[in-house]
Amino acid sequence: MRMLSRPTSPSMSKGLGIEKLILQGFNSFRHLKHVHAHMLRLGLCHDNYLLNMILSMIRGLVSNDCFELYSLMRSEGFLPKNFTFPFVLKACARLLDLQLGVKIHTLVVKAGFDYDVFVKTSLVCLYAECGFLEDAHKVFGDIPEKNVVSWTAIISGYIGVGKSREAIDMFRRLLETNLDMNCGEWIHKLIMEMGMVRNVFLATSLVDMCAKCGNMEKAHGVFDGMPENDIVTWGAMIQGYALNGLPREAMDLFLQMQRENVKPDRYTVVGVLSTCTRLGTLELGEWASGLVDRNEFLCNPVAGTALIDLYAKCGSMARAWEVFKGMKEKDRVIWNAIIYGLVMNGYVKISFVLFGQVEKIGSKPDGNTFIGLLCGCTHASLVDEGRQYFNSMDRVFSLTPTIELYGCMVDLLGRAGLLDEAHQMIRNMPMEANAIVWGALLGTCRIHRDTQLTEIVLKQLIELEPWNSGNYVLLSNIY
Numbered sequence: 001m002r003m004l005s006r007p008t009s010p011s012m013s014k015g016l017g018i019e020k021l022i023l024q025g026f027n028s029f030r031h032l033k034h035v036h037a038h039m040l041r042l043g044l045c046h047d048n049y050l051l052n053m054i055l056s057m058i059r060g061l062v063s064n065d066c067f068e069l070y071s072l073m074r075s076e077g078f079l080p081k082n083f084t085f086p087f088v089l090k091a092c093a094r095l096l097d098l099q100l101g102v103k104i105h106t107l108v109v110k111a112g113f114d115y116d117v118f119v120k121t122s123l124v125c126l127y128a129e130c131g132f133l134e135d136a137h138k139v140f141g142d143i144p145e146k147n148v149v150s151w152t153a154i155i156s157g158y159i160g161v162g163k164s165r166e167a168i169d170m171f172r173r174l175l176e177t178n179l180d181m182n183c184g185e186w187i188h189k190l191i192m193e194m195g196m197v198r199n200v201f202l203a204t205s206l207v208d209m210c211a212k213c214g215n216m217e218k219a220h221g222v223f224d225g226m227p228e229n230d231i232v233t234w235g236a237m238i239q240g241y242a243l244n245g246l247p248r249e250a251m252d253l254f255l256q257m258q259r260e261n262v263k264p265d266r267y268t269v270v271g272v273l274s275t276c277t278r279l280g281t282l283e284l285g286e287w288a289s290g291l292v293d294r295n296e297f298l299c300n301p302v303a304g305t306a307l308i309d310l311y312a313k314c315g316s317m318a319r320a321w322e323v324f325k326g327m328k329e330k331d332r333v334i335w336n337a338i339i340y341g342l343v344m345n346g347y348v349k350i351s352f353v354l355f356g357q358v359e360k361i362g363s364k365p366d367g368n369t370f371i372g373l374l375c376g377c378t379h380a381s382l383v384d385e386g387r388q389y390f391n392s393m394d395r396v397f398s399l400t401p402t403i404e405l406y407g408c409m410v411d412l413l414g415r416a417g418l419l420d421e422a423h424q425m426i427r428n429m430p431m432e433a434n435a436i437v438w439g440a441l442l443g444t445c446r447i448h449r450d451t452q453l454t455e456i457v458l459k460q461l462i463e464l465e466p467w468n469s470g471n472y473v474l475l476s477n478i479y
Helices: 012-023 029-041 048-064 066-075 085-095 098-111 117-129 133-141 148-160 164-175 181-193 200-212 216-225 231-243 247-259 266-279 282-289 294-298 301-313 317-326 332-344 348-360 367-379 383-395 403-415 419-427 435-447 451-464 469-478
Strands: none
Touching (some): 085 117, 117 133, 117 148, 231 247, 301 317, 348 367, 367 403, 383 403, 419 451, 435 451, 451 469
């Protein structure tokens, strides 16, 4: 093994002697302990260079003489802990010693460590390496919170014995779990290295996962590497670009799909409509929606909502209303979309009437419903109605107002000139106000030129956002 050059230190002569002893190697753990004790006597216990060499030797001894050390530990009356078993089980797996591994498994259960995820994962590795996949799968199923290593162990086990279908099934289960970005990176690497990108289902799931993690570059890499792309894969890519705020890329991909004569389904068109809504391209959105049968929209709340949203945000409220009336099924999201659309286009009173219809049919509103209503009250300066809707959330609908709804009320009160009431509402909030809520009050303070309250609000914002230089500039302008 290549060693690093010895750095200079005040205790060079002592250190060189210890280094020579370490480089000579050890034939037992006891020998290593003697050298370590010699280090302590010479006052070299804080020498990082020597300590790293000692740790490397310990790792080597643990790997090579694991069973000897384990037997010695038991003979001296020490009980193994949860961090002991993984090393022993790993050694059993490396030597394919299933008989000893089963005995260790029995001891794990008796010692009460069968709940430990690392011990369980080591058992999965043992049974998988020895070819007993049914036992490995059973142990894997008993792990309450599976980590990346656990999934790797069981998937690699199936691949090792040529059970590709079972490995793919496990991948499907893994991709359905909630993943963080690090886990996603690992899955991507594993799929690409093993050539499993050729499996359309797995590759599409990977595209979707990368998109949800915000990594569209990697998603596109998987997409390009697939031998063929079906409509689900195209849809996953288009939806991914739309969700990650890349509308032009989404539209370019959709047009490429059209050039390749791939017929879109309603879910692909939903992504395109979201893109057109963001770009404000009503005509392009109408053309895209025309590629799918109209009933596909009227029978599906998700597709219908996307079409209503497009028309409403592009200012064509009459067409949005036509789609709403034609919907075969109106869920809460549909009602929210039309209410918010009416508010955006200035039909505030009509949105109130529509909300009354929601109550009559027994459909329970949610926080998004009230955000639309309060925004309408703000635009129309309807303070009393806003208070009524806000108070009814808890009293009538048993809904707890979120911080976003408090922000809407602060904005409503502030714009109406009720700055003290707005400030008092922030102080009485059941949660700590964030920069958005304080920012809403700041905006209205500046509208009504209340410098005294502006100073108070800016000091709060500086405390919440000390990195935001704009707040310091605004505060200095007051003086």
